[in-house]
Amino acid sequence: MRREIGVAVIGTGFMGKAHALAYRAVPNAFPNSLKPRLVAVADVSEAGARQAAEQYGFERATGNWKTLLDDPNVHVVSITTPCSLHREMALAAIAAGKHVHCEKPIAPSASEALEMMKAAEAANVITQVGYNYIKNPILKLTREMIASGELGEVTSFRGVHAEDYMADPEIPYSWRVDPQNGAGALAEIGNHIVGMARFLLGPIAQVNAQLETVNKTRPVAPGSVERREVKVDDIARLIVQFERGCSGSIEANWAATGRKMQLEFEVYGTKGALLFSQERFNELKYFKAGADLRTAGFARIEAGPAHPPYDNFTVAGGHQLGFNDLKTIEMAEFLAAIEHRSPTFPDFREAWEIQRVVDAAIRSSAEGQRIPL
Template sequence: MVGIGLIGTGFMGKCHALAYRAVSAVFGDVAAPRLAVLCDTPAEAAVRFARQFGFARATDDWRDLVVDPAVDLVSITTPNRLHFQMALAALAAGKHVYCEKPLGLTLEEAEEMAAAAQAAGVVTQVGYNYLKNPAFLHAQKLVAEGAIGRIVQFRGVVDEDYMADPALPWSWRCRAEEAGLGALGDLGCHLVSLAQALCGPIGAVCADMQTVHATRPMPDGAGEGPVENEDVATALVRFESGVSGVLTTSRAAWGRKGRLAFEVHGSAGMIAFDQERMNELQLFQAEPDRSRHGFRTILSGPAHEPYGAFTPAPGHGLGFNDQKTIEVAGLLRAIAGAGRASPDFAEALRIERVIHAIARSAREGGGGWVRLPA
């Protein structure tokens, strides 16, 4: 059995733990992993969450976890600034690494992490779990089969309102040295992952960014703290195929909770999707009889693998955490030698090159086009 070391017990830490606990029950071909070590601070919290999540041992020192012989796979779910050093230490120790996005605070960190992963020869995966939604996988299949003809444009938006309130206190997410990019690093990278999975690599971007709330009240009430990264970003993109696109993201969009929506326009139809209705896919196909034109709603069901591994009932729906279980299943299969984990560090680096190119265009290029390496 693969021994799991989990670092972090917040939103994504719990999501990882739930996936490890569920994966063998959902997917009969995947052996149940062994929950070996959990790390958090303070030590009392580590002990409490180890008991809650079912881990055998707790520690408050992540360096102890990455070298523990009981740990084969290190899950990194900490704040962004810690990803780089934790992943490099785990790779140096010969461990497989499962890291939440983004890889690093800077493009240079991401490049070093991808190079270290290649040199280590271990399995890596980055948490882009929206790619695993059966509805999205079906959208990929429809595009590949030519159901909407030749792709002519991609339009995408990812919005949340967790930083819409100007009274929200300053936090680490506002500081470049701890969070890196803002809305792009937290949300926009997910949109890029979907866009490239559907339309191929992005070759150039032309962008603008905005910080909606330039300062926020300090948590202790002692004045205001500066917001050093973007709340909103928008980019025109050109895919290497020649297809054009528009990507926009905001963490200050009141009313939006988990909107990750896109439209793929084709020469013979269109596909539309919104993660807030993650079990529905909209399909328009241009039939000769225009009196029959209209969108068709496709509800997720067992016909859309791997939905059926969770429930045999179509239309009953999967949830956010189920996407992570699908992701973990692919990761554990790859470690067992069956298939490959995706996106790995190399693929994640290509995603992060795009978001950093967007930031570069907005900051340095005066909104001019920035080309990405082929």
């Protein structure tokens, strides 16, 4: 009989749902995993919590997230609330000895992330942060090819995360553009590509960045003539140096008309190159240097059983994983880390590191100079 592990989720929005679905999907795709028992769900609205409990199969619902912490059946807490609430919740959960999954970004600044990280490490609980795109089997392959030297020495990185959901200047002012929430394109989506760069190539040693606010005011409410000044970035451009010696560029842009998920990178090395786009995330393009010039070219690798854990979902190549499957892998790895007391990735430490890059970029942009990390 498989061991169960009690899970509670705080928040019932897009990400609350994604967590619930992923926890439920884990045992199907990962039969040897700890089996999540959906003990409780919390929301500021108790009615909302009750509805989510019914829909996703939680045993109980609450309007007071603090009650989760006393529940001995809860071993894991998932925090999916707005960023400004993460710190208080995470610190309380850690204090109660719970393992914590927190959505990204974990905090509006590196200093708060650091506090959370230190608490978690002192309490020796397992943490994970929702940078789920790197859970893609194709990204694992990418990392492995770089780590094993198949690309030779890496010489260059080019990364982008561009979408268009804030392109329209008539989208009203909201928490998304409130600097109190550590918001802005870089903090909200750029951290995905920053995290991906670190996942593939390791620490960033220096940042030279320029952030820009394209839509300088927004209506205070839909259709309102009154407008409020926006102070966070719509576009951020970074030139980065990696500790390993190579350099690269990173762009975050949430005003890129027409783009829904341009989370892309290109990595060039002395022995090969890899190109990836989240727009077609079941593919990777690979150029191998030194091949016959007549037939050399970027090969389109399709995700398949040769790329674990793809085959936990479907046994045949070409079938393709979806976004929710990436979330399931993320949760399965989190539960495996809890079970085996092994390191997880990205944990609170990694989230802090990513936030440090974001903070350095903001400072670099303001001061007009390169910032070492």
